[in-house]
Amino acid sequence: MTAHPFRRTRPAARTAALGVLAALALAGCAEDVPTPNPDAAATGPALSADQENRVLEAMNTTLAQASESGDAGVLDQRLTGPALAVRTSQLRVAQLRGNADLVTNLQTEYQALIVPASDTWPRTAFAVTEAGEDLQAPRLLALEQASAREPYKLWGWVQLRPGVTLPSFAAPELGSEELAPDDASLLVSPQDVAGQYAELATSGDESPFAPTFESSDEDLFRKFLKENVQAQTQELQKDGANGSYSYSVALTPDTPVKAVRTADGGGMVMVSLDMVETMEAPAGVKVAPPEGRSGEALLEGAAPTNKLVNGYSDMVALYVPPQGSDQTVKLLGWTHVQTSVSQ
Amino acid sequence: MLRRLLGAVLIVLGLVSAGLGVASATVWREPDTVVATATPTGDGTLVLTDPGVLELVAADVTVSARVPDGGRVTLAVGRDVDVAGWVGEDAATRVTGLADWQTLATRAQGGVQDAEGEAPADEQPAEGEAPAEGEAPAEEQPAEGETPAEAAPVVGVDPAGNDMWVAEVSGEGSATLRWDDRPGRWSLLAAGVGEGAQAPTVELTWPRAASTPWLWPGVVTGVVLVLAGLVLLFLDRRRRTRGGAAGHGDSDGPRNGRRGRGEGRGAAAPTGDTANGTGGASAGDSGASPAGETRPSAEAGGPGALPWASRSASVPVAAETSAGDGAGTGLSDPAPEHAAGHAEPVPTPGARRRGARFAPTPSTPSAETAGPDAGAAPVPSRRRAALRREAPAAEPSAPPAPPQTTTAPGGVPAVRTRRELRALEEARRASEPQQATGLTGRLRALTGSIPVVGQRPSGDPAADQAPPAPTTRAGRAAAWRETWGFDAGAGSQSTPSTPSAGSRWPVTENENDHDPEGGAR
Numbered sequence: 001m002t003a004h005p006f007r008r009t010r011p012a013a014r015t016a017a018l019g020v021l022a023a024l025a026l027a028g029c030a031e032d033v034p035t036p037n038p039d040a041a042a043t044g045p046a047l048s049a050d051q052e053n054r055v056l057e058a059m060n061t062t063l064a065q066a067s068e069s070g071d072a073g074v075l076d077q078r079l080t081g082p083a084l085a086v087r088t089s090q091l092r093v094a095q096l097r098g099n100a101d102l103v104t105n106l107q108t109e110y111q112a113l114i115v116p117a118s119d120t121w122p123r124t125a126f127a128v129t130e131a132g133e134d135l136q137a138p139r140l141l142a143l144e145q146a147s148a149r150e151p152y153k154l155w156g157w158v159q160l161r162p163g164v165t166l167p168s169f170a171a172p173e174l175g176s177e178e179l180a181p182d183d184a185s186l187l188v189s190p191q192d193v194a195g196q197y198a199e200l201a202t203s204g205d206e207s208p209f210a211p212t213f214e215s216s217d218e219d220l221f222r223k224f225l226k227e228n229v230q231a232q233t234q235e236l237q238k239d240g241a242n243g244s245y246s247y248s249v250a251l252t253p254d255t256p257v258k259a260v261r262t263a264d265g266g267g268m269v270m271v272s273l274d275m276v277e278t279m280e281a282p283a284g285v286k287v288a289p290p291e292g293r294s295g296e297a298l299l300e301g302a303a304p305t306n307k308l309v310n311g312y313s314d315m316v317a318l319y320v321p322p323q324g325s326d327q328t329v330k331l332l333g334w335t336h337v338q339t340s341v342s343q
Numbered sequence: 344m345l346r347r348l349l350g351a352v353l354i355v356l357g358l359v360s361a362g363l364g365v366a367s368a369t370v371w372r373e374p375d376t377v378v379a380t381a382t383p384t385g386d387g388t389l390v391l392t393d394p395g396v397l398e399l400v401a402a403d404v405t406v407s408a409r410v411p412d413g414g415r416v417t418l419a420v421g422r423d424v425d426v427a428g429w430v431g432e433d434a435a436t437r438v439t440g441l442a443d444w445q446t447l448a449t450r451a452q453g454g455v456q457d458a459e460g461e462a463p464a465d466e467q468p469a470e471g472e473a474p475a476e477g478e479a480p481a482e483e484q485p486a487e488g489e490t491p492a493e494a495a496p497v498v499g500v501d502p503a504g505n506d507m508w509v510a511e512v513s514g515e516g517s518a519t520l521r522w523d524d525r526p527g528r529w530s531l532l533a534a535g536v537g538e539g540a541q542a543p544t545v546e547l548t549w550p551r552a553a554s555t556p557w558l559w560p561g562v563v564t565g566v567v568l569v570l571a572g573l574v575l576l577f578l579d580r581r582r583r584t585r586g587g588a589a590g591h592g593d594s595d596g597p598r599n600g601r602r603g604r605g606e607g608r609g610a611a612a613p614t615g616d617t618a619n620g621t622g623g624a625s626a627g628d629s630g631a632s633p634a635g636e637t638r639p640s641a642e643a644g645g646p647g648a649l650p651w652a653s654r655s656a657s658v659p660v661a662a663e664t665s666a667g668d669g670a671g672t673g674l675s676d677p678a679p680e681h682a683a684g685h686a687e688p689v690p691t692p693g694a695r696r697r698g699a700r701f702a703p704t705p706s707t708p709s710a711e712t713a714g715p716d717a718g719a720a721p722v723p724s725r726r727r728a729a730l731r732r733e734a735p736a737a738e739p740s741a742p743p744a745p746p747q748t749t750t751a752p753g754g755v756p757a758v759r760t761r762r763e764l765r766a767l768e769e770a771r772r773a774s775e776p777q778q779a780t781g782l783t784g785r786l787r788a789l790t791g792s793i794p795v796v797g798q799r800p801s802g803d804p805a806a807d808q809a810p811p812a813p814t815t816r817a818g819r820a821a822a823w824r825e826t827w828g829f830d831a832g833a834g835s836q837s838t839p840s841t842p843s844a845g846s847r848w849p850v851t852e853n854e855n856d857h858d859p860e861g862g863a864r
Contacts, residue, residue, distance in 0.1 A: 033441035036395030038528045044422070047506065055506050119424040145506065148428035152506050 045115045045175030046123050046145075047152075052113050052172075055143060055152040056127055060108045063087070063154075067103060070095050080144060080153035081255055082272040086313050089294070089339035096297040104337070106139060106157065107132045112166070114260060117175025122146045124155065124178060124258045126268075128166065137162055140317050140333055142258045142270050155258060156272055158317045158333035161220055166332065167262035167319055179259035179267050186267045186320045188212060190259035193320050193329060194251055194271040201225055201249040201273070213329045221316055221334040225249070225275075236279055236287070243281030243306075249273050249314070265322035268332065275312040275336070282306065294338040302343065311340035350575030357568030364561015373553040377401075379441055383542030385451025387434030388499035388535040390545050394423040394528035396438050396447070400549035402524040408533040408543035409517040415536040416543045417503045418520040419511035426530035429502055436542055438531075447547065499540030502532055764826075 047055070062078035072088040079087055086104075094100040107129035114126035123145045129138050137159050144155040160166070170176045181191035188196065196209040204226060205216055216222040229245060236243030252272040259269045279287045288304040289295030295310055316334040321327035377400045383390055390408070397404050397420070410416045421429070435452050442448040503513045509529075512520045513536070522531070533543045 033444060034399050036393055036399055036440050038393070038395030038398075038423070039526060041394075041423075041528060044527060046422070046425070048509070051506055051509070058506075119428075121428065148425065148431065148507070149500070149502075149505065151504070 043117050043119050043175070045172060046118050047115050047125055049113055049115065049172045052115055052125055052127065052143075052152075053110075055125070056108075056110060056141075058151070059143070059154050060106070063106065066091060067094075067100060076153075078151065078153050080146065081155040082252060082313055082315055083142075083154045083156045085339060086156075086335075086337045089298075089313070090337065093294045093297045096300060102294055102297075104157075104335075105132065105134070105136070106141070107136065111138065112169075113172050114169045115172040115175045116178045116260065117170070118178045121148055123152075124260065125152060126260060128160075137333075140166075140270075144258065156270055156315045158270070158315050158335045160317075160333040161331060164332055167264065167266065167268060169260070169263055169268075177261035179261055179269075181256050181259065183259065183267065185265065185323050186259075187323055187325055187327075188320055188329065190257045190267060190269045190320070193269055193318060194257045197271060197316065197318065197329075198249045198251050198273055201275075202247070211328075214331065219331045221314070221331055221336070224336070228277075232277070232279065236281060241281050241285045243279060243285060243287065245277065245279050247275060247277035249275045252313070259320075262319070266325070267320045267322075269318045269320055271316050271318065273314040273316065275314050277310045277312070279308045279310075280306065289341060295341045298338070298341040299343075305343045307343055309342045310338055311342075313337050313339045344579075346575050346579040350572040350579065353568045353572030353575065355572075357565040357570075357572060359565070360568060361562045361565025364558050364565060367561060368555035368558035372555060373551075375551060375553055377444055377547075377549045377551050379445055379447045379547050381436065381438045381447035381449050381545045381547075383436040383544065384449050385434055385436060385453070387436065388540045388542050389430055389433060389435035390438065390449075390531075390533040390542050391426050391430055391435055392438040392531040392545075393440070394530055396440060397522055397529055397531055397547070398524035399441060399547075400551055403550065404522050404524075405519060405548040406522060406531055406533075407517060407519040407546045407548070409546075410535045410541055410543045412541075413516040414499075414540050415501070415513060415515055416518045417501055417511065417513040417532075417534045417536055418518045419502050419505070419508040419532045419534075420520070420522050420529055421505075421508045421532065423528040423530040425507040426532045429505065429507070429532065433500075438545065447545070498538050499535045501536040502534050503536075508532075 059078040062074055066072055066075045066087070070091060072091045075084055075087055075091075090103045094103050109130040110127045111130050112128040114128075116123045116125050125143045125145075127141045127143070129141065131138050139157045139159050141157045142155045143152040145152045179186070179190055182189050186193070193212075196207075196212065200207040200209050200213055201222055204222070210216075213219065216226055225247070229247065232245040236245050250273065252274050255272045257269050257271050259267050261267055281287050283306050285306050286304040287306055287308040289299060289308060289310070295308070314334065314336050317332040319330045319332055321329070381390060397406075406418055408416050408418055419426075430452075437450045437452045439448045439450055501513070502508070503511055505511075510520060510522060512518050520531075522529075531545070533545045535541045535543050
């Protein structure tokens with residue numbers, strides 16, 4: 001009677017003890033390690049507004065540094081492409097002329113940032129400056145990151161056409177889609193619109209592409225070119241000099257356009273153009289560049305001859321409506337800077 | 344005998360189990376951080392993490408990277424595509440997750456492979472060595488890698504300063520970076536920088552709320568075992584008692600003697616426990632049941648008389664002692680401030696009630712001028728009033744105007760109503776975590792509330808002036824009834840501020856502690 005329960009209950013106690021010990025032993029083994037569970041992949045903004053502001057700050061620092069020292073060598077830290085060429089030329093002009101009046105004063109306050117949404121390179125961010133203190137029109141800057149290990153560099157800028165309303169873009173928190181040069185969702189693909197515009201700028205209203213674009217009276221850059229032809233020709237014909245004037249506008253070689261999606265499905269395309277104008281007069285007639293301009297400085301005091309070839313670096317920003325739109329391509333801004341001269 | 348032995352064994356096992364359960368949640372508790380290290384595999388100077396690794400354990404992570412020879416090291420966090428794009432086709436070590444809680448799973452990624460494409464494809468937590476040799480064509484990389492002229496194995500390229508990073512830090516020999524997760528896919532890039540650089544060893548440290556999965560299983564098992572043991576002991580005892588009652592007079596003597604000892608032990612536990620108030624959970628538990636169970640036998644049997652007296656008195660005695668003798672003496676609580684905090688509510692009504700009954704004079708509330716009997720009534724009321732910050736009316740300087748809420752009707756101070764007592768009890772429970780661990784608090788609730796009475800040893804301000812505790816059974820019973828809120832008569836004199844008395848409890852407790860008067864007594 002007494003031994004029996006002993007035998008019967010003792011294993012139970014042992015089992016209980018074992019159970020407790022096993023439980024405690026298991027306590028040492030923690031749960032399984034977690035596996036990475038990242039957010040779904042989505043093409044987001046490649047830069048935050050903060051980051052883009054830092055980029056712009058670094059760019060302005062570099063610009064100021066170069067302007068102070070007159071050393072264009074530092075520019076390539078934060079400038080590239082057409083902007084680098086233009087700025088280098090401007091600094092040289094400033095050096096030759098002894099003052100920096102002709103150096104574009106890029107404003108350093110920004111009213112809008114257009115952040116790229118992109119997972120590949122190159123990437124382009126845009127920024128719109130405030131109107132300057134000297135009542136300059138706001139400028140649109142394009143900054144390019146050519147590859148992952150490169151910083152964003154100022155690629156180009158245009159001065160916005162007075163009174164123009166920029167198309168609206170996606171919020172910086174979302175990022176604006178970067179458009180490939182051959183993007184087909186636009187009325188004209190960015191690459192094509194650049195080529196057509198160069199052709200149009202050269203050949204004027206007779207160009208077959210003219211209907212796609214706004215008229216040359218509205219397009220201030222083409223209007224300027226048209227008036228320039230008349231003025232220069234008139235000048236060269238003056239006093240029986242019988243000179244001739246010709247110009248051509250072409251895409252800057254090896255410089256792809258920059259295009260970004262606008263909120264309405266269209267695109268904003270920034271194009272770098274090279275314009276070359278040739279003024280030639282019969283022998284004995286001297287063709288001199290206008291005084292106080294870059295051309296004069298770039299000649300470095302060379303005596304005028306009967307020929308003058310001016311090279312300009314031009315940039316235009318165009319709004320291209322989406323495919324199927326009945327709108328025309330519009331000029332948003334442009335810039336026209338002489339960067340070379342030859343005789 | 345054997346049953347008793349088994350019962351004892353079960354109790355011991357139960358205590359051990361509960362103890363181990365508690366220990367698993369305290370001394371053996373897992374550390375509050377998870378620290379995982381990635382040792383670079385393969386070639387290259389770069390270590391990058393897959394998206395999701397940084398927030399693997401917790402949203403905020405501390406990243407630290409070391410390079411052996413004191414070279415420069417840079418840490419950067421960027422979008423996963425940016426980091427992958429920056430690394431490009433350079434040889435690198437990719438962290439894919441946790442291999443175990445101390446080790447990060449890594450995989451070497453070579454120059455010829457597509458950095459982005461393979462990331463989601465094979466996420467096998469590689470052991471490191473095997474894939475390193477297999478995947479990373481170490482020597483081929485510089486040879487084949489025609490594009491990266493700045494071949495990483497020669498010179499560690501510094502990712503610092505890139506516009507894409509949202510966080511970065513550089514240091515000599517080591518660098519540390521804190522990162523809070525945010526929406527999106529983020530990767531860490533760690534790079535050894537400079538000539539002859541090596542890939543850094545990366546350590547990720549996350550905070551973790553250490554779980555205590557074995558606390559309650561252990562404790563519950565322990566409690567069950569202890570209860571089972573107690574039941575066995577009890578059954579054993581009852582069987583013997585029955586055997587004794589059957590009338591084997593000869594053998595009764597020794598047995599009774601033994602039983603007497605046993606009960607004496609058993610009785611000692613509850614008394615001490617209730618008096619101490621903070622007794623261990625299991626002690627309170629074991630004390631409670633023998634006290635209740637053995638009472639009949641003790642009443643019947645002579646030898647049990649002494650234990651019975653102390654046992655049956657245990658509950659009221661606790662209250663009475665606290666009311667009559669004051670906190671210090673009879674209760675000798677090991678945690679004085681605890682006692683003081685909880686002492687007041689229970690004894691006070693008793694004292695006041697007695698004061699009302701035995702000395703019904705509506706005397707001045709001033710303790711100094713009043714006799715001991717009368718003092719008992721006003722003092723608590725004054726005190727309560729003061730505690731409620733109705734100071735002006737209740738000040739001793741204004742004796743004729745006792746607080747309208749409490750002592751007005753014939754000097755009978757407000758007796759705590761059941762509701763009031765309950766509010767106080769709730770407040771006490773609410774403040775309990777500071778005094779009792781969750782375990783003891785929970786177990787106390789689990790084993791019934793008898794200890795609750797004992798936990799109100801007195802810091803009663805009226806203690807000195809209170810009339811001697813009623814020693815009659817009627818007085819005891821009255822005190823008991825009151826303590827437990829069974830006194831129907833007392834309920835009618837509820838004070839308007841009852842709920843607030845409960846809710847202000849923590850405040851008043853504090854004031855008690857710093858009350859100079861209370862200290863003087």
